[in-house]
Amino acid sequence: MKNITLFILLILGCFLQQDCLAQKQKKSRFKALVLYENGGHHLPFTKAAKPWLNKLAIDSSFTIDYIESTKNINEALLKQYQVFIQLDYPPYTWSEESMQAFQKYMNSGKGGWVGLHHATLLGEFDGYPMWKWFSDFMGGIRFVNYIPDFVSGKVTIEDKSHPVTKGIPIDFLVKKEEWYIYDKSPRINVHVLASVDESTYQPDSKVKMGDHPVVWTNNHFASRNVYIFMGHAPELFQNEAYTTLLRNSIFWAAAKR
Template sequence: MKNLILLVSLLFLNCFLQVDCLAQKTKKSRFKALVLYENGGHHLAFTKAAKPWLNKLATDSSFTIDYIENTKTINEKLLKQYQVFIQLDYPPYTWSEESMQAFQNYINSGKGGWVGLHHATLLGEFDGYPMWKWFSDFMGGIRFVNYIPDFASGKVHVEDKLHPVMKGIPADFLVQKEEWYTYDKSPRENVQVLASVDESTYEPDSKIKMGDHPVVWTNDHFASKNVYIFMGHAPELFENEVYTTLLRNSIFWAAAKR
């Protein structure tokens, strides 16, 4: 009798596991995200904090996420698989001609959304590479000028409270440690500014300022939904609930079709 009960129990467990596995296999992913990240240099710590956070977000929110650490594999065939491209602290240079053209077509044609962080606006001539003019236009026609190398905290002010990216974000929030890039001009006239940093709140104070200083924006002149978030250097940002809410909102908004 005991053997019969054990057999039935094992059969039931096996059936349950098969059904559960089948359910997992057939569960449809909401969307696919491609993350381009830096695997070295002084942004490595941020990458190491970002990846587990992104993986948990993907699991909890039922989307698929893949990672690449350079642009060698970026082409039309690769990009058409993804509904959102996340440029995680990766600069707009060292790209091949094919990868640049594929990315431009992806954005110009609205084939997927884009979320860029921090290093994505390192625009200029670096390491022998010319400035990517199209990417500069994508970012509002700016060129990198300077940054605060010894870091400063700063208060970020939300300018467009009604934009979906700003859902659940307070009117002002503090970023404890950032480099605060400056550009040759404010991108404001060419983009929709969602938030800016109040340079008078820098602690410690710095002479490296630009006046009107947007730090979160979107460019409606391109077919793809896109969001640039300047903050993205310190791994401690993933302990900041406001920052993670902003990043989560941006990913979901950019991944959705217009």
């Protein structure tokens, strides 16, 4: 009986060892770096985004590393990742080294970028000058105003043929957002994938800009890039159209779709 038990334990140990070896040998499809805000009024969105991203990474066999500051961003760091996700983090407080590294990353064609919401907070804030390159990257825009009391709005897909918009209805409702407006529409300088119909705001708001793109890509850069304005309310992760948009964007920017 003792010999039989020992034999069974040896067989189980062998299976476990093989399983662990298989897990170690399983190669990640790509690596993603996520820059996020760990405080302020975007913290609830971050707290909803991280478990969603972690599940997506597990289900889709890629890996994620998180950073909450730009101080460690440099060329050596960025070259390790196939996609850089700027999760509600503004384009200021960056050091000269981190700015130059990101600019080179976007010009290299060796990695992609997905930016959300706060990434277009372009202007002079907290004593920092506007990052002119980033403004040009986002279509030559500057932040002007926003809707602080939040309204719902209907987002309309403009390019159904793009991989980022695959599987998304022609329009979908975003129930709570502080829609930014800029000094001009970025349309002339970027490829618009979706816009918000300001006539659908509920309740109505006087803060409007007319032509109002909210999802776009800038084809003037070698690296794939997608900006998605929506990204304030954690409830967005219960919106299937939004999560499909974000998932598509990550895979496309990482050149895996």
